[in-house]
Every structure is written in structure tokens, then in C-alpha cells.
Amino acid sequence: MTSQAAHATQQAQSVRQDRPCPAVPPGTTIGFIGAGNMAGAIVRGAVAAGLTQGQGAARLLVTSPHGSAAALAGELAGQGVEHVAQAQDLVHASDVVVLGVKPTIVPVVFEQLREELAERRALVVSLAAGLTLARLEEMLPEGARVVRAMPNVAAAVGASMTALAASSRASEEDLALVEGLMAAVGRTARIAEKDFSAFVGLAGSSPAFVFTFIEALARAGVLAGIPKAQAVDIVTQAVLGSALTVQADAGAEDGRTPTDLVDAVCSPGGTTVAGLVAMERAGFSNAVIEGVRATVARDHELGA
Template identity: 40%
Template sequence: MKIGFVGCGNMATAMISGIVKKGLVARADLIASAKSEKTLDKIGKELGIRAAADNRQAAAESDVLILAVKPVYMEEVIEEISDAIRPGTIVVTLAPGKTLKWLDATFGKPTKLVRTMPNTPALVGEGMTALCPNEFVKPEELAEVEKIFQSFGKTQVVPEPMIDVVVGVSGSSPAYVFLFIEALADAAVADGMPRAQAYEFAAQSVLGSAKMVLETGKHPGVLKDMVCSPGGTTIEAVRVLEERGLRSAVFEAAKACVKKAREM
């Protein structure tokens, strides 16, 4: 299986690193295109894969072609590569807001399409990706695409209307978590802890808490209650978070994110 990337930014780099680390395909079977000379240099020297001369070469040589470009450039890229894609090639998109219907109309011909929404924790092998295929993708082909994304995290196949919801709950949410970690560390610094140490304490706490949710199967509320001793320090902190509207702020932020994704 030959895998190509049009665009090689942070997400594509994370994906390529995961594919190589897992040994999913040989480096020689990976190719990527990019606009800037700096990125082209990274493709060869840092990632150790082939740099395409242009987007059309990446498209022509791929069994699975991943369009890792921003939504604003998607139409331009598709128009450029559409006739270079071989019959049977599976085209995977990462961009929010570009529906299967829109993609099909833009390609202008029957094309095997898989919409996906990964997130940046793929950079450390802990990504979460939603996938949604169109009617031309066979189950065994979808399974191959899933293997690609499972090389750097977990996957779930979802109905297309859920893709925008995924943007809010996992696609964009690392930013919310980073903001929380930064604020938690700032508070520790204000109380005298060195900043590097504060970031480690805060980040490890978030990592461990997330693992507890995933590995125990217990409701987050139950896990929260386990930490909150009667009359203790934790319940006092929770009281302030509730008073300041943390739960509502997160709720509204995620809904605003989904709304924006649906409008793109």
C-alpha cells in the first residue's frame, strides 16, 4: 500500500511519524507534497520519506491519498489533482466543514472518499480520530484506512452528522485542555512553585485523570466524588469552579466550536 499526503503540516507530520513508528508501510511507500522549500526539506531529512515534485505526483502515486490541507485550500487542491488520481485510490480528508456531498461534487466523478477528524495528540501516539466513508468505500478498504489512523491513536467510525460534533469534543478540545493546564500551572507558580515543575505536576495530573476515565470505565462524576472528601480541600476547589461557571463555559465553548464547524 502506497500512502500519499498533499500538505505536510503538523497533523500530516504526526501521522507520518506514527505510520513509520508502527512499521505500517516502508518509508519508500510514503510520499508527501508541500508548498514551501522548508517543508519539502523536512519531508526528506526529518521524516525520511519521498518528497513529491508537486501535488499531482503525490496523487498519482498513492493508493491512499490524504488531503492534509486547510479547508480554504481544499477546492483549489482537488481541482488540481482530480484527474491525476488513479481509479480505486481512496481519498482521505482531514478538513472540517467539507461534507462528502461537497467533496463528491468538487471531484466531479465517483471517488472513494473518507472524511476524518483527527486531533493533535497524534503527535505523541494518543490521537482520537473519527472516520466517515462514502458509499464507494468497501468495508475492507475502510479497515485499511482505520489501520493508518490507529498507528497514532484510537479510531471510531461515525455517521457524517457526528463529524462536526467530534470537532468540538476531540478535534479542538486539546486546546481547551492546554488552557486548563496552563491556568493550573500559573496558580502553582503564583504560590511559589517553579514553572517547569508546575507544568509537569499539572500535565501529569490531567494525563492520569484521563487514563482513569478510560481504564476504569467509571463515570467522571464518580471519579470526582472519590477525590472530594467531606469538608476537604478538593470539594472547596470544586465549589469555586462551579461558582465561576467552569462546566457551563466548557459546554458553551464546545457548542460554539461545533456551530463554527457546521458553518465552514
């Protein structure tokens, strides 16, 4: 295991320690096609949540053409994760097939596995941006059961916000199973499929926007004389604390909205309002809104 992966697993375990095991039916075999950032995070999360341990443990199978699946299975050796060399064999053995490949590779994989998917009739789970349930059903054998899940990169530390939507042929049990699996890497929300593109802007892609904000804030700290590593550490805690404050208020009776919270920080004639007004003059809110609009538009293009 790389030190980065070990650190991510350790952090994920500490974030997850009070979360119950995911509600996946006993003995389910879940096969992952592709074992990159997202599938890797889900597999590690499922193992850390205890899905592959004890009575009725699930079996997790992974495959990929480039060595990432073999490396993942090696990292989790003895913990219920097996590498399968051929994707066809993985589909034959799986009750659930999770597609952890880039959206442009999804049609290639479906074409390659058409026969096995038609025979096995496993539940298909897509993590791909842009590809709608209708588009996925079009590419799959007649009658396929499909669930779309849209996690984000925070799945690697058990703090994803994951959207879920099911095709008309998928059952409540199918959706609940995927909900259970994705609960191993954070919070889940069932949303209308029409809102998936907007969700990508707000949660799937937004970690990259927030990382950029953290980087810019830290760089401003360096400009003001603080060493970079210390600036990043300070900013990260400030961003985490701000998010936790919004979350606590949202759950409280008479909780404050983000606008109320901005007002609470802005003393009349003070430092914050001076900074905020300068940021808005430079187009801060508008830049964020335009960024999300472009993300939503790109998600529509990918699905076209």
C-alpha cells in the same frame, strides 16, 4: 530533524511499542498533500509503526509547495518516505491520497488536481474540519471514493483519538485501510458522519482546551509560589493520571463514572469541594459546554 521533532518521534515510538503494524494492504502507495502538523504526525507514526518496512512495505509520498514535505522526507530519509515535487505526479503514483491541507485549501487542491484525480481514481482521505463527505464528493470527479478522518494533535505522540466515516462509494476495504493507517497514531472510532462536528469539539479541538486548562492550573500554582516549570510538570501528571483513572473505570465492571470519581475526591467539608464550588460559581462547566457549542457551530459554518 529538529530536536522537537526528534523528541516527538521518540515519544511516539515509546507509546506505540506494543501496537501491531497497521493493517494496510501490502505495497500500497499513500500520497500526502501538505506536510504540516497533522500529515507530518501521520507519516512519522506510520514509519514508527513499521508500515514502510519489510515485505509488502507501503510507500509514502509527500508534497507541499512550501518546503515542509521536503523537510519531512529529509528527516525520514531511507525509511520509505519520498518527496515528490509536483502534486500531479504524487496523485498519479498513489493508491490513496491524503489531504493534509487546511479546509479552505481543499477546493484549491481539488481544482488543481481534477484531471489526475479523475484518471487515477485513488481513494481520497480528508482530515479537514467542516467539509462533509457530500461536500467533498461534490468537489471531486464523479464516483470518487472518500473517507473522512478526524485525528487530533496527540497523533504526534501516538495518542490520537481519530473518528472515521466513509462515503457510500468507499468500500469496507477502503475504510479498513484508513483505520489501519490512523491506528499508527492512536485509537480510532467509526462514527456516523452527522456526529463529526460534535467529535471535533470533543476530540479534534479539545486538546487546545485541555492545554489551556493545564496552563491555567499551572499559573495558579505559580500564584501560590511554585516555579512555572515545576507547576506544569505537576499539573501534567495530575491531568494524565485523572484521564487514566476515568479510562480504567470505564473499562471495569462496576466502574465509576466521572461524577462518582468527583465525589470520591470531594471529602465532606474538604479542600476539593471548596475549590470545585468556587470554580462552578465562576462558570467552569458552563464555559466548557459553551466552548464546545461554538466549536460545533464553527464546524457547521466551515462546511456550509
